[in-house]
Amino acid sequence: MQKSYDLTLAEISVVAAVLLAVIITFSAVLFWRYRKRRGLGRMAQFAGLAVSDNVIQDQKLSSSFVLGAIQNGVVMVGKDNVLHLFNPAASKITGWPADEAIGLNVANVLQLLNEGGQQLPTEANPFTKALQTKQSVRDSNLWLATRSGKRVPISLIVSPILDPSSQTVSSVVGVFADTIKEREDEAKRSEFISTASHEMRTPIAAIEGYLALALNEKVAKIDPNARKYLQKASDATKQLGILFADLLTSSKAEDGRLANYPVVVEAGEIVEQVADAGRLKAKEKELGMRYIVSHDQQRASGQVMRPLYYIYIDPNRLREVLQNLIDNAIKYTSEGTITVRLTGDSTVVQIQIQDTGAGISSEDIPHLFQKFYRVDSSMTRTVGGTGLGLYICKQIIEMNNGRIWVESQLGKGSTFFINLPRLTAAKALEIQKRQASQISPLEPTHQL
Secondary structure, three states: OOOOOOOOHHHHHHHHHHHHHHHHHHHHHHHHHHHHHHOOOOEEEEOOEEEEHHHHHOHHHOHHHHHHHOOOEEEEEEOOOEEEEEOHHHHHHHOOOHHHHOOOEHHHHOEEEOOOOOEOOHHHOHHHHHHHHOOOEEEEEEEEEOOOOOEEEEEEEEEEEEOOOOOOEEEEEEEEEEOHHHHHHHHHHHHHHHHHHHHHHHHHHHHHHHHHHHHOOOOOOOOHHHHHHHHHHHHHHHHHHHHHHHHHHHHHHHOOOOOOOOEEEEHHHHHHHHHHHHHHHHHHOOOEEEEEEOOOOEEEOOEEEOOOOEEEEOHHHHHHHHHHHHHHHHHOOOOOEEEEEEEEOOOEEEEEEEOOOOOOOOOOHHHOOOOOOOOOOHHHHHOOOOOOHHHHHHHHHHHOOOEEEEEEOOOOOEEEEEEEEOEOHHHHHHHHHHHHHOOOOOOOOOOO
């Protein structure tokens, strides 16, 4: 299981500071001359950065001073994958003196490992990806093997430096931080949440039971007003029970304790069952509900045969994910139709849940699958929720070598996508024969 550790605002913004430190030495004279020629006043600009006269003139604010003051490791890597800049914090974290690290291949100095302790292949290395894609690469789940062999958890952002004229990447800047303290704090929080949630479930269940007895006409006689109040208390208690259950599930998902019993299943059967179960809720809100199976349909004896999409997953966990997404689609849609679509190709099964609701802003989408994150809008404030549902969905799908994401526009609704590895009929039969041995036949490195 991979865990998610969000970078702080300071860590993210340090990229801007690094870029400033790198270019200021080369651009200070140009800034000064340009200001004097054009009369630009008290500030010069370059590549979107604003630099005051104080920074340009003050030798204390030189690039070496800025890089030395930054507490995160900062490195610059050229197109040849050779290190050309290595600040003091990078030396402290990696154990490599700066003068020895300069000129070496970045992969030899920054030996990056995945959660399983395996060294990242070249194509998965963030520095290589940033150089090739010209896009920033961020990874908060890496480990670094220091020069002494010690393994340190780190978060890393690699940003390309583009030539404004040719739009080619001349080098990349990497900023990384030791996250061992954050991981220890997160482990303590998870342990507390897990213990508290588990202990609270017993009294909550008892309260629910007594309220149910009080509301049972065969057990107790109460007046209508009292019944109304007890019903509200019962509803609130059930919601509290759901919250504690979600907290416990999210805690287990984080540290790999979430029960998962994968078997070979036909995705169409499960998706259709969950879609049918959601029709009643959709009907209560006067919404339409459609279930569509698309792609590679075949005809036999004049009838259209639905393709069989075999996957290897815990069916109960898949139902949990689909039910959560369909419930959300119904809750956040005022009018229109909910469409559940099943499609795929030879290697991937894709499930889509599309609504005609209010949509999600582009600013909210990157945070949507984080714990306790809820879109701040007039609709979400009136709809209950724990802010854990989508986080749990993401953990379950990734646990099964899948991927989940959303595409949305404000005012045009949202579509949630789930990709899962597809099994051929022969592979599905082979796995079913081997399941008695309790050995998972799928490699966890399957990439979509």
